[in-house]
Amino acid sequence: MASTTLTFSNRDAHRAWLLSQAxxxxxxxxxxxxxxxxxxxxxxxxxxxxxxxxxxKPTEDFAAVFxxxxxxxxxxxxxRRRLGEKQLSAVVINNKISNVCAPDGExxxxxxxxxxxxLLGVTAKSVLPSSTGVIxxxxxxxxxxxxxxxxxxxLQSQTILPAAEGIVTTDLYPKIRRFDLAGGSIVGIAKxxxxxxxxxxxxxxxxxxxxxxxxxELRAMLKRVVEPSFNSISIDSDTSTSDTVALISSxxxxxxxxxxxxxxxxxxxxDLAEDVVRNGEGxxxxxxxxxxxxxxxxxxxxxxxxxxxxxxxxCAVAGNDPNVGRLVQAIGKHVGAHGNxxxxxxxxxxxxxxxxxxxxxxxxxxxxxxxLGEHLRAAELYQSVPPVDxxxxxxxxxxxxxxxxxxxxxxxxxxxxxxxxGGDLTHEYVxxxxxxxx
Amino acid sequence: MASTTLTFSNRDAHRAWLLSQAxxxxxxxxxxxxxxxxxxxxxxxxxxxxxxxxxxKPTEDFAAVFxxxxxxxxxxxxxRRRLGEKQLSAVVINNKISNVCAPDGExxxxxxxxxxxxLLGVTAKSVLPSSTGVIxxxxxxxxxxxxxxxxxxxLQSQTILPAAEGIVTTDLYPKIRRFDLAGGSIVGIAKxxxxxxxxxxxxxxxxxxxxxxxxxELRAMLKRVVEPSFNSISIDSDTSTSDTVALISSxxxxxxxxxxxxxxxxxxxxDLAEDVVRNGEGxxxxxxxxxxxxxxxxxxxxxxxxxxxxxxxxCAVAGNDPNVGRLVQAIGKHVGAHGNxxxxxxxxxxxxxxxxxxxxxxxxxxxxxxxLGEHLRAAELYQSVPPVDxxxxxxxxxxxxxxxxxxxxxxxxxxxxxxxxGGDLTHEYVxxxxxxxx
Numbered sequence: 001m002a003s004t005t006l007t008f009s010n011r012d013a014h015r016a017w018l019l020s021q022a023x024x025x026x027x028x029x030x031x032x033x034x035x036x037x038x039x040x041x042x043x044x045x046x047x048x049x050x051x052x053x054x055x056x057k058p059t060e061d062f063a064a065v066f067x068x069x070x071x072x073x074x075x076x077x078x079x080r081r082r083l084g085e086k087q088l089s090a091v092v093i094n095n096k097i098s099n100v101c102a103p104d105g106e107x108x109x110x111x112x113x114x115x116x117x118x119l120l121g122v123t124a125k126s127v128l129p130s131s132t133g134v135i136x137x138x139x140x141x142x143x144x145x146x147x148x149x150x151x152x153x154x155l156q157s158q159t160i161l162p163a164a165e166g167i168v169t170t171d172l173y174p175k176i177r178r179f180d181l182a183g184g185s186i187v188g189i190a191k192x193x194x195x196x197x198x199x200x201x202x203x204x205x206x207x208x209x210x211x212x213x214x215x216x217e218l219r220a221m222l223k224r225v226v227e228p229s230f231n232s233i234s235i236d237s238d239t240s241t242s243d244t245v246a247l248i249s250s251x252x253x254x255x256x257x258x259x260x261x262x263x264x265x266x267x268x269x270x271d272l273a274e275d276v277v278r279n280g281e282g283x284x285x286x287x288x289x290x291x292x293x294x295x296x297x298x299x300x301x302x303x304x305x306x307x308x309x310x311x312x313x314x315c316a317v318a319g320n321d322p323n324v325g326r327l328v329q330a331i332g333k334h335v336g337a338h339g340n341x342x343x344x345x346x347x348x349x350x351x352x353x354x355x356x357x358x359x360x361x362x363x364x365x366x367x368x369x370x371x372l373g374e375h376l377r378a379a380e381l382y383q384s385v386p387p388v389d390x391x392x393x394x395x396x397x398x399x400x401x402x403x404x405x406x407x408x409x410x411x412x413x414x415x416x417x418x419x420x421x422g423g424d425l426t427h428e429y430v431x432x433x434x435x436x437x438x
Numbered sequence: 439m440a441s442t443t444l445t446f447s448n449r450d451a452h453r454a455w456l457l458s459q460a461x462x463x464x465x466x467x468x469x470x471x472x473x474x475x476x477x478x479x480x481x482x483x484x485x486x487x488x489x490x491x492x493x494x495k496p497t498e499d500f501a502a503v504f505x506x507x508x509x510x511x512x513x514x515x516x517x518r519r520r521l522g523e524k525q526l527s528a529v530v531i532n533n534k535i536s537n538v539c540a541p542d543g544e545x546x547x548x549x550x551x552x553x554x555x556x557l558l559g560v561t562a563k564s565v566l567p568s569s570t571g572v573i574x575x576x577x578x579x580x581x582x583x584x585x586x587x588x589x590x591x592x593l594q595s596q597t598i599l600p601a602a603e604g605i606v607t608t609d610l611y612p613k614i615r616r617f618d619l620a621g622g623s624i625v626g627i628a629k630x631x632x633x634x635x636x637x638x639x640x641x642x643x644x645x646x647x648x649x650x651x652x653x654x655e656l657r658a659m660l661k662r663v664v665e666p667s668f669n670s671i672s673i674d675s676d677t678s679t680s681d682t683v684a685l686i687s688s689x690x691x692x693x694x695x696x697x698x699x700x701x702x703x704x705x706x707x708x709d710l711a712e713d714v715v716r717n718g719e720g721x722x723x724x725x726x727x728x729x730x731x732x733x734x735x736x737x738x739x740x741x742x743x744x745x746x747x748x749x750x751x752x753c754a755v756a757g758n759d760p761n762v763g764r765l766v767q768a769i770g771k772h773v774g775a776h777g778n779x780x781x782x783x784x785x786x787x788x789x790x791x792x793x794x795x796x797x798x799x800x801x802x803x804x805x806x807x808x809x810l811g812e813h814l815r816a817a818e819l820y821q822s823v824p825p826v827d828x829x830x831x832x833x834x835x836x837x838x839x840x841x842x843x844x845x846x847x848x849x850x851x852x853x854x855x856x857x858x859x860g861g862d863l864t865h866e867y868v869x870x871x872x873x874x875x876x
Contacts (some may be wrong), residue, residue, distance in 0.1 A: 041802055041803065041804070041807075042804070043804060067774070068774040068775060069767065069770035069771050069774045070769070070770040070771075070772075070773035070774040070777055070780075070782055071766055071767070071769065071770030071773075071774075071782060072770070098763075100763065100766070101766060101795070101798055101799055101800050102799070102800060103799050103800075134763060135763025135764065135766060135767055136762060136763040136766070136800040136802055137802075236749040236750065237747075237748075237749060241766070241767055241770055309675075310675075311674040311675060311749075311863075311867075311871075312674065312871055315867070315868055315870075315871030315872040316871065316872065318868065318872040319871070319872030319873060321872065324574060325536075325538065325572060325573025325574040326573065328509055328538070328539060328573060328574070328679070329507065329509070329573055329679055331508075331509065332507035332508040332509030332510070332679055333507050333508075334508075335508035335509075336505070336506040336507045336508035336509075337506060339508055342508075344508055344509060357539070360539055361539055361540070361541050362539055362540060362541075362574040364479055364574055364575075365479070366479070366480070366481065369479075384828075385828075386825070386826075386827060386828020386829075387824070387828075388824075389824060390822075390823075390824020390825075390865075391824075392865075424872075425749075425868060425872075426868060426872070427828075427830075427865055427868050427869075427872075429749075429753070429868075430753055430756065430863060430864060430865050430867075430868055431865075433749075433750055433753030433754065433757070434753040434754065434756040434757030434759065434862075434863075434864070434865075435757060
């Protein structure tokens, strides 16, 4: 659950809150630059933003986890090698083209790193590259090399907002979360899956801290905290070829309490993960599924994912329709296919605190139906409005509130739990990914 | 692939073709009746159709396969028991309510069987029940018992069309496929997933034959033929709690060539499976994925399913957008998560006969992009038209043609193959499952 339950009346109120979260940890500078180019695979010019995150001094304390997609992008392949390097000095991020399975993709990424390193006076192998955008196209290396120097004058050490905005070309709003601890801070930014341009699909997350945590601890912690956060969300079940979560410490502030640090890191990751879902493509309801009393955490998480990925249930939620038969269908589908004999005789289901199902039988009546409908409407982020041109678009560009559709699945067969977040399936999702604006 | 490649200029042409397929095998009668009732869980009256399939004489030669959903409907539980009975005399099918996890669901199904048996002069345990419709509601047993006698005068032995229509309340059109062999025939009907009423999700298939094939052979054949047909399709990845495929022989016509019978049965199943996809909820493109040179057939089928279930790729197809990056994403996602080390270095991809990807690299250019767009447009069943009320609906109630989006995935690591059929993800799908008509 988010550390806070926020509501925002408009975009300005949301932006003021983002600014209150945006102060950079000590030892970092960020900046970005935007330029136009012509992709070799398409006839029309496009725009790209290059974002730099630079450390004042190279650090040994960094960690990263990458997509499990078996056809990862070139920056992911390069990034995995960077984990073996002694030091990290900077991250260079581009949007618009994800550099996945393009000819000479790794060479292109390394060229961008080399030029970044020359400009910053560091080694190329201490620069981590990231790309997001069209899968299949190649990076416009020459144009990027020409554009890079313009980012340098923008580097500043006050706010992470330019980086949060620089990586977010298609999201509806930038995402920043922070945790303050013992004179230092942990500040994270995320690019979610807002696909107004119907070709993008990547989650990029960068978490900066000035708290001194050794590399091995950082890497072990990141592995642990991504499981209940970023690995417990799903917008649409599709796994990007470029997903990256990077955690970088400037190690300028002593950190005596690693447990408190990990708790703060977990909270920042949890908050950012929830932000990513709330700003997911076409998402009008965030669905939170708490699976309890499962035989183990993996089973609980997989069942939760099966529910938030079940298209018919997602459509019902989009329509504020408490079609709980589809919820039971989704559970039975998953357990029938992957449950390995999981026992369902003690299954109990609640939605919005209302009991739906127990002892193998539905507990439904017209009054409950009404209350469930009200719970769904209260969790709606915005109403869907039929557009005159047939192309649905999100009605708000800020998160109006942090309420969720709350589903509790009690398996009654063990003591393991997991919570999974997902979104509904809406016309806005289809429009973002199928419809064109002429 | 379908045995035929049909095109229909309008609904009448389609109906004339259906009639040409509809002659009943010897030894069967079918009929149906429709009535109104008030569900106990809802305030408004609803309509239900009861369909009977009766054998002139009880048969020992019948087979059925049922859903793998771990929370199956009561008729599925009863149906599994019926497989242990010596004889089958009839099938009684209702729509509107699926009788899943409702209080006393099995007792309700048995009561319907008993009354059907009394009317036909057979034993209750020789009657197979089937239900499709709302999950969570209970059967209106009293109303059904009262309505059943009215079906009897409608029983006739000429055409299966009344049964094909009786089980199909929400599909856009009935589905019938036949295969003639050695003086006998195999005739199948299917109810697909047309969800104009936003609560239904079931595939029911009944295949009747007069060719004499012993029970054990029938059951073994059915198990084999459902794998490449009904178990190789997916509209939306959701598995109904009621799916049923029943195969019944009156054994009136001697059958000396079981191999030819199984080939005919496989063809009928393949054709019906393709019909179900083509008439899937909101489907505007049928996607056929042929996976070749896989290490084994299960791996090939799972990879094909992962492609036709990938939401972003499905949306791109809906928009006639040859976004092949999303195709590669879907393959990489599946192999990364479930591939067990499957090697992708020899992966080759074609769409509409056009090479897209080989040796780890995309093969794209603006001319190919244009040709791929033309392939997608040629496979479109109807164009999506933005409605004035925001509720998208299918534009045709017959299958205009049998063309597919043709994808070939060559893994180059073995000699096993599988072909999987799916549909795109459209506004019409979301409307059928989320939007209400006032």
